[in-house]
Structure formats: structure tokens, C-alpha cells
Amino acid sequence: MNKKQFFMIPDEMKGNEWWGFHWLEHVTAVPAPLVLVTGYKENGLANGTMQSWFCFSNENNFYCIFGSVNKYTHMYEIISKKKQIVINFPDRTCIEKCMDTVANNSYDMDELSASNLHYRDGSKVKAPVVNECFLNLECEVEWEREIYEGSIWSDDISYLEKTYWYHAYMTGKYLKRKDYFKLNHVLHTMYETHMSVLLVGFDRITWGGSANKLHFIPIEKQAHLKKYYCPENLDGVEQNLISCMKWFQEDTQEICKLKGLDYSAYSVDTIHSNELGYCKVPSE
């Protein structure tokens, strides 16, 4: 047997679109069963999502563990809010129709009917059971956990921007109220989103968690991240935050340029114009 060792992504795989997944997930997902996970969206319409990265286990009950769920899918919204799904197993007679749900993916669409699939409500859960599939597991969501604490690492800059400024806005009221715990929590999210933006631009290694990757980004950017902390008496937090927001804005701009993405400063304007905002990005 001719084995090859890969510690980094091989050249022939570079440049592929991984849709937010790790390249090793693509390597190791073959062969793996495929399922169509169904549920109802907030508007009541049926949703279908193909899933491949999962396994089953038992601990006094039977569980399916989905190991890699994209957070921008309708499925993620359904498991977060409605918490009821059906795991449908297609065979070769209906796999193409199930795959069609990937293209028939608009929010205002019954994704199953649009893909010529038929369904009824589950007998135990409010989620669609697909008739064409030979096995249907009606499930309730038990828990969701990040692989490591606080990991919201994402490479969608506009999502990260929105998240950052939404939380930056909240710092104002918590600073005024001197609410240590809420402020600390919000600072943590701002740290994570700023870190994610930096990794989009400067990540140079393909292994390890985000904490490890941060050792390899420019040293001055590392120093900026170290300002997101909350001392017991809140001394200096406001000044640090103002600096952090400026750095975040500059970093986002720089990374958008680096990646050839459009930069929009809409969220920063919102912070400026909102009277309740306490920490505002100073205008130059």
C-alpha cells in the first residue's frame, strides 16, 4: 500500500470551495451515510437539509450527534428554536430529490414539495416525515455544544461585523449600570468576533483551534485582542473599548481589501447615531 502523509492541505486540494467546512472533513466524510433532516421553519414551511457529518450513540437512550452543522442554514435555526426534527434516510430511488432541497433553499419555499417529495407530520414531533425515505427518525434536540468553549469562529465578515457592532452597542448601557457580568460577557463576544475577523485575514496555519492560530497573526494585532478584558472595578474599560472598536473597524477594512470584498461601514454609523450608545467609535 502506498500511503501519503498530509499535515497541511495538499496542493491539488487548494483553491476548492469548502463552504465553511475544514478540508479534512471532506477527506474523512467518504464513505458516510447521507440523511435529509427536516423541520418546519418559523414561517411554517417545510425545510430539508442534507447532512453527512453525524454519528449515532446511546446512553440510556438513542442519540444522533451532528458534528458539523453550518450555522447559516435553516436547519440550524430550526434546531435552535423549534427543537424538533426528523432524520430521513433516502435510498437511491429518492436521493436526487433529497439533494434538490439544496438548490430549493429559499426561506419562502416549501423545500420538500419544491423537490417533489411528499410528507406528513410526525406522530411524536412537529416536523415533516418524508414518505419516500425508507427510515424516519423523529427527534427532539437535546443540547448544542461548541467543540471548545466560546468558539464562534466564522469566516463570514459581514456576519461578524453585525455581531460585533450589535454587542459593542450593548457595552454602553452595561458600562453605565456598572454591570460587570453582562459587560464581561459582551466583551467576550466582541473578542471572539474580532479574533475571527483577524483569522479570516491572517490565519497561516491549517491545524489547531483558534487559540493556537492566534500565535501566528501579526504581533500588534495580538496586542489589540488583549485589550478585551474586564477588571473588577471596570477601570480603563471604556478607553480600551474605544480603541478596540477603532482597531476592529481598521482591521475589517484592511481584511476586506486583502480579500477583495466590499467594505460597508453601515453598522458603525448605527453606533454613531444611536443616542443610547455610550461607547462610540470616535470620528476622525
Ligand SMILES: Cc1cc2nc3c(=O)[nH]c(=O)nc-3n(C[C@H](O)[C@H](O)[C@H](O)COP(=O)(O)O)c2cc1C
Ligand atoms: C451530500 C451533502 C452533505 C451535506 N452535509 C452537510 C453537513 O453535514 N453539515 C452541514 O451543515 N451541511 C451539509 N450540507 C449542506 C447543506 O445541506 C446545505 O447547506 C443546505 O442547503 C442547507 O439547507 P437549509 O438552509 O434549508 O437548512 C450537505 C450537503 C450535501 C449536498
